[in-house]
Amino acid sequence: MDKVTVEICCGTACYLLGAARLMELEANLPEELKGKVEFEAKACLGMCNDDRLGG
Amino acid sequence: MNQAAQYIRRELAIRLVRAFDAGTLRDEIDNIPVKLRPKNEPSSRCCIYHDRAVLKYRLMALLGYSIEDESDEAKTLASYLDDVVRDVAEGKDPYAGLEHKMAPLSVCGPACSGCPDAKVVTTENCRGCFARPCMYNCPKKAVSIVGGRSVIDQSLCIKCGKCVAACPYHAIVKTTVPCEDACPVGAIKKNEFGVAQINFEKCIFCGKCFNQCPFGAVMERSQLMEILLAMKKGEKLVAMVAPAAAKQFPGTIEQLLTACKKAGFAEVMEVALGAEKTTRHETAEFVERYEKDPKMIMTTSCCPAWVNLVAKHMPEHIDKVSLTPSPMVYSREIMKEKDPTLKTVFIGPCVAKRSEARRKDVDFVLSFEELGAILAARNIDVMSCEAYPLERPAEATARNYSHSCGVTEAVIAEAMSRTPDFKLNSKQINGIDKKSVAMIRLHLMGKIPTNFLEVMACPGGCENGPCSLR
Numbered sequence: 001m002d003k004v005t006v007e008i009c010c011g012t013a014c015y016l017l018g019a020a021r022l023m024e025l026e027a028n029l030p031e032e033l034k035g036k037v038e039f040e041a042k043a044c045l046g047m048c049n050d051d052r053l054g055g
Numbered sequence: 056m057n058q059a060a061q062y063i064r065r066e067l068a069i070r071l072v073r074a075f076d077a078g079t080l081r082d083e084i085d086n087i088p089v090k091l092r093p094k095n096e097p098s099s100r101c102c103i104y105h106d107r108a109v110l111k112y113r114l115m116a117l118l119g120y121s122i123e124d125e126s127d128e129a130k131t132l133a134s135y136l137d138d139v140v141r142d143v144a145e146g147k148d149p150y151a152g153l154e155h156k157m158a159p160l161s162v163c164g165p166a167c168s169g170c171p172d173a174k175v176v177t178t179e180n181c182r183g184c185f186a187r188p189c190m191y192n193c194p195k196k197a198v199s200i201v202g203g204r205s206v207i208d209q210s211l212c213i214k215c216g217k218c219v220a221a222c223p224y225h226a227i228v229k230t231t232v233p234c235e236d237a238c239p240v241g242a243i244k245k246n247e248f249g250v251a252q253i254n255f256e257k258c259i260f261c262g263k264c265f266n267q268c269p270f271g272a273v274m275e276r277s278q279l280m281e282i283l284l285a286m287k288k289g290e291k292l293v294a295m296v297a298p299a300a301a302k303q304f305p306g307t308i309e310q311l312l313t314a315c316k317k318a319g320f321a322e323v324m325e326v327a328l329g330a331e332k333t334t335r336h337e338t339a340e341f342v343e344r345y346e347k348d349p350k351m352i353m354t355t356s357c358c359p360a361w362v363n364l365v366a367k368h369m370p371e372h373i374d375k376v377s378l379t380p381s382p383m384v385y386s387r388e389i390m391k392e393k394d395p396t397l398k399t400v401f402i403g404p405c406v407a408k409r410s411e412a413r414r415k416d417v418d419f420v421l422s423f424e425e426l427g428a429i430l431a432a433r434n435i436d437v438m439s440c441e442a443y444p445l446e447r448p449a450e451a452t453a454r455n456y457s458h459s460c461g462v463t464e465a466v467i468a469e470a471m472s473r474t475p476d477f478k479l480n481s482k483q484i485n486g487i488d489k490k491s492v493a494m495i496r497l498h499l500m501g502k503i504p505t506n507f508l509e510v511m512a513c514p515g516g517c518e519n520g521p522c523s524l525r
């Protein structure tokens with residue numbers, strides 16, 4: 001199976017509202033997912049400015 | 056650490072800055088609680104109406120008001136906002152006439168759950184065992200076995216917890232009032248209405264209760280509005296960023312400084328430059344005191360919660376506190392020399408700095424959280440910012456002031472470079488709590504030999520300050 005890449009937004013809004021903790025996922029993956037998922041810290045994905053997404 | 060409360064505070068602050076920038080804050084502010092807790096959606100407390108009431112008070116504290124100072128319950132947030140805007144425009148202090156104008160913290164009554172008094176009780180896990188360690192370990196003979204189960208006589212119990220530790224079935228629990236438990240100086244207590252109240256005569260502003268309340272009832276009084284209004288007026292503000300900022304935001308401290316510039320600060324500086332001066336003076340002061348009296352004890356003065364502790368609770372030792380100004384105070388001096396018209400803003404993780412800033416003419420204090428809210432609202436991404444071109448980076452020892460032992464290491468290095476055979480016998484108190492307060496007294500009375508005592512109120516140092524982002 002190909003590796004899945006998960007992009008985590010580390011833009012300021014997301015970082016303040018919990019993304020900082022999401023980066024800890026990598027260290028806490030269950031055995032069966034180890035080596036199959038990759039995490040990448042990203043700059044603002046542009047979603048924080050969308051009122052429909054919680055704004 | 057109460058993350059739910061952190062996130063809601065941050066979300067409110069981001070919304071506040073966004074609406075301020077859009078010019079819609081006055082129209083929107085009273086609707087924010089409704090928007091965040093709409094009907095038919097889940098609530099965090101008993102119902103959305105309770106949630107909304109708490110949110111209103113959180114916004115009141117964000118506007119800079121003490122919730123305790125509310126005199127008219129019907130007063131809208133919009134009219135509080137009008138007051139701040141008017142006073143700032145007229146160059147007046149918006150909080151001048153209020154009883155709690157000097158208090159950096161405020162308890163949100165409707166958020167406080169009035170937690171039941173601390174109590175030690177036996178639970179169903181009790182097996183009424185033969186050994187009965189609970190009974191035999193109780194120094195007050197408060198435990199007896201009734202009907203095959205341990206029972207604690209509350210009139211005798213002193214809540215020492217010996218029985219809790221002794222039971223192998225974890226059958227005895229000690230419940231606490233988290234804020235009262237966390238407070239090192241007994242400054243927070245429930246009042247006659249069962250709501251926590253801070254006694255500001257005793258409070259050292261360490262911020263422990265702020266972090267420990269599971270209901271997020273203790274709030275900081277923010278200066279966010281005053282800062283936003285000053286920026287809008289075109290005043291030149293300088294962001295003085297504490298060394299503890301390293302690793303708080305994604306990116307480097309140089310990138311964070313650029314981000315501050317983009318956010319509207321006219322000037323930026325790292326407070327570590329002030330820390331360099333603190334190191335020089337602190338060392339010189341130590342040498343001077345030592346030469347006068349080799350038996351003296353000197354203690355650090357850069358943690359304001361610590362200085363408050365001495366001043367309010369052990370004034371007999373105040374002469375042992377070094378007179379050297381803190382890195383924040385030196386930073387202010389450096390910037391004011393450069394340009395006296397600058398308004399200084401200390402940006403850090405600390406509640407107690409708010410009280411020090413008032414005493415030392417630093418205009419404003421902004422927490423990392425509040426800075427983050429400004430950056431988020433203005434779409435400034437620290438990680439995508441360029442590194443700020445510093446004239447020179449601060450010395451490594453100065454940047455290390457944010458760790459416990461940082462000051463000591465800096466002073467030792469400086470002393471060694473002056474007089475290599477120097478006799479500095481240093482001790483550190485890493486975090487102020489009920490236990491360490493007792494230790495501190497022993498140190499200051501000379502019962503534990505030391506001549507240089509470093510005290511930081513926060514375990515690990517400022518990087519774990521009450522308003523740190525991690």
Ligand code: SF4
Binds near residue numbers: 253263
């Ligand atoms: S800030 Fe510190 S000293 Fe003040 S009430 Fe809270 S825990 Fe006690």
Ligand code: SF4
Binds near residue numbers: 358360511513
């Ligand atoms: S250790 Fe640092 S953050 Fe904590 S109270 Fe003292 S100065 Fe403030």
Ligand code: FES
Binds near residue numbers: 013043049
């Ligand atoms: S900060 Fe994450 S989407 Fe903007």
